[in-house]
Amino acid sequence: MTDTMRWDPSECGELRMDSYDVVVIGAGFAGLVAARELALRGHAVVVLEARDRIGGRTWTDERLGRRLEMGGTWVHWLQPHVWSEITRYGLRVEASPVAQTVHWIAGGNAHEGSPAEFNALIAPAMDRLAADSRTWFPLPHEPLHRADLDWIDHLSVADYLSGLDLTPAEREVTTGVWAEHFNGPAAVSGLAQAMRWCAVASGNWQLLHQATSGHRLTEGTAALAGAIAADSDAELRLGSVVTSVAQDTGGGATVTTADGSRFAARQVICTLPLNVLDTIDFQPALPAAKLAANAERTASQGLKTWIRVRGEVPPFTGYAPDDHDLTFVHTECTVDGDTLLVAFGTRAADLAPDDVEGVTRALRAWREDLEVLDVAGHDWMSDAFARETWPMQRPGQLTAYLAALQEPHGAVRFAGSDVATGWAGFIDGAIESGLRVSRAARSALRGAGA
Ligand SMILES: Cc1cc2nc3c(=O)[nH]c(=O)nc-3n(C[C@H](O)[C@H](O)[C@H](O)COP(=O)(O)OP(=O)(O)OC[C@H]3O[C@@H](n4cnc5c(N)ncnc54)[C@H](O)[C@@H]3O)c2cc1C
Structure with missing residues (x-):
């Protein structure tokens, strides 16, 4: 993506606005792919991203002495859309360690056995x-x-x-x-x-x-997001928090950001996580089903945390019932003679991913022999631009909402792993929906003579 935008200023009312064929809201995988597809076909596209980075709910960051994934991590050749992108950009994957033992909690007691x-x-x-x-x-x-x-x-x-x-x-x-x-x-x-x-x-x-949970990108998810962005001459504006989308009678829309910038678009692609859809003021208002799905929230409400423990620990996995603060732990890699574990819990409200004492206590349910040196993680549930981890549906939400969430609202189309049809909740689903929606936007632009 380029900072040298294709300015096409036009007059709209009394204020000058930058005009685009398509405004994409969000630079996660859905937004990056949708923008690339449209820009590669000659459309003028701007991506407005609230954060100071691309990648959304994937985030490769330096923590605990290593490059770690704060969000989405594992990919697989069984996932057609992400695998196609990995092939396209010549990236590699590496295997996560295979557990030699499994620790599980049942009947209030810790057990240990083989994976079999x-x-x-x-x-x-x-x-x-x-x-x-x-x-x-x-x-x-x-x-x-x-x-x-x-x-x-x-x-x-x-x-x-x-x-x-x-x-x-x-x-x-x-x-x-x-x-x-x-x-x-x-x-x-x-x-x-x-x-x-x-x-x-x-x-x-x-x-x-x-x-x-088998394979991760060797160079991190950031390498894939960066490759997609670099392959596109859509303009990217970081630090642009979209606050409103107002549709006009001519079939287009005006997108406004928190700093008052306004962007005219023939088509808008919104890739917001479902739980933050209500942070944008849509005019006309979103249909009742989209608002109801947003109000109900997704089932996912947990955390992901990285744990540095002293020494080299043979690969193991742990599972615990969902009333435990951590329900899963797995050995992922080593750093300077220590071991890094990745763990997940179901209630971020009860355990922050960087709470050393809380995480240590939760880990002890499986293993008292491990010495925790430090922990790191990002609290996605408190993140104003996510408010969810990976999107998972509650009972009833598939039949009540999926079709409605995928429906366009006038000139506004919706993409993201929350509304994917296949690997919903995964990077793959985000890419799939970005492809699907970019095709629909392109066909609408063609119909309008763009
Ligand atoms: C902890 C965790 C672990 C995961 N593990 C895996 C895994 O192992 N494998 C896997 O495939 N998937 C995993 N996922 C899921 C995967 O990361 C996501 O499903 C996928 O990245 C979502 O992409 P998206 O483009 O749909 O949404 P997002 O990545 O959320 O992109 C939406 C973008 O919109 C931006 N935005 C929000 N509000 C505004 C606004 N008002 N104005 C402008 N921009 C805004 C956000 O900042 C964000 O960049 C995980 C996710 C998490 C959080």
Whole structure:
């Protein structure tokens, strides 16, 4: 992207405004991809990003003596859109360490076993859920394909697991696995979303686990975001907080930022996370379904934290039920003879990702032998431009809102991993929706003679 913008000033009322074919709000993966697609086809595009960096909910930063991912991390060749971008820009991936042991909490006690022993514990529920996912989502990239989804969409993951014939330990441990996937408690985690995840992994939960935590970008997610931005001559304006989008009778819109700058656009692409959609004043107001989905919030409400522990620790994974402050921990890498663990919890309100004492206490539920030296993380739930981690639906939200959230509102179109059809909640989903919406915007511009 370039700082040398293609200025095309025009008069609008009494104030001068910069005019563009498309204003993209947000420079996460959805916005970057949408802007690149449109700019490469000759359209005048500006990206307005509130932060002082690109990447949105992915953020490669120097912490604890290493380059670490504060947000989105793992990618996989099973995810078609992100893999295509990785190929396009010649980037590489590396494997996260494979656990030698698994620590889990069941019946209030800590247990240790091999990955095979742990998998045997979750297999009864996961096999059943994966089989059901193939039935309910026969075309995973068309999540609303079946008309009778209400049968499952009103249920939570906790409801589903309590209806299966499981031992208490199997139920408790599988609940912890899904709490990690949702970054939220199982009681508010939508069963349909869980099945969608299994379905896009070809209805195979082992493959799902590999795809969601097996491989990371060697140079970090920032390298991929940077490559997409560099491949586009769309103008990028960082530190531009959009406050309003007013549509006019001519079919276009005026986008205003907090510093009073105004941008005229024929098409607007909004990539805001669902939980902050209400921070922009849309005129006319957004339809009721979009506002209701925003007001309900996503199921994800958790945290991700990095933990530096003394010495080299053989690779392990830990799972805990969703009433624990941390529900998942995994060995990720080493730094200067110490080990870095990555961990997730379901309630950021109860544990800040940089709270050394709280994180240490939570880690002790699995292992008392580890000495915590430091912790680091970003609180996405308190972040004014996110207010969510990765978007996960609550019960009922798939059938009630997905189609409505994907609908354009006049000249404003909506993209982002929150409204993806396939790998919803992932970098892949953000890219998929950026591609889809840029195609729709292009066709609207063509129809308008641009
Ligand atoms: C902790 C965590 C771990 C994750 N792990 C993974 C993982 O391992 N693998 C994976 O694939 N995905 C993961 N994800 C999810 C993935 O990172 C996101 O789904 C994806 O990056 C979202 O991209 P997006 O473009 O849809 O939204 P965003 O990246 O949120 O982009 C939206 C942009 O809009 C900007 N914005 C907001 N408000 C305004 C405003 N008023 N004006 C202007 N700009 C504004 C934001 O600053 C942001 O840059 C994780 C996310 C988190 C937070």
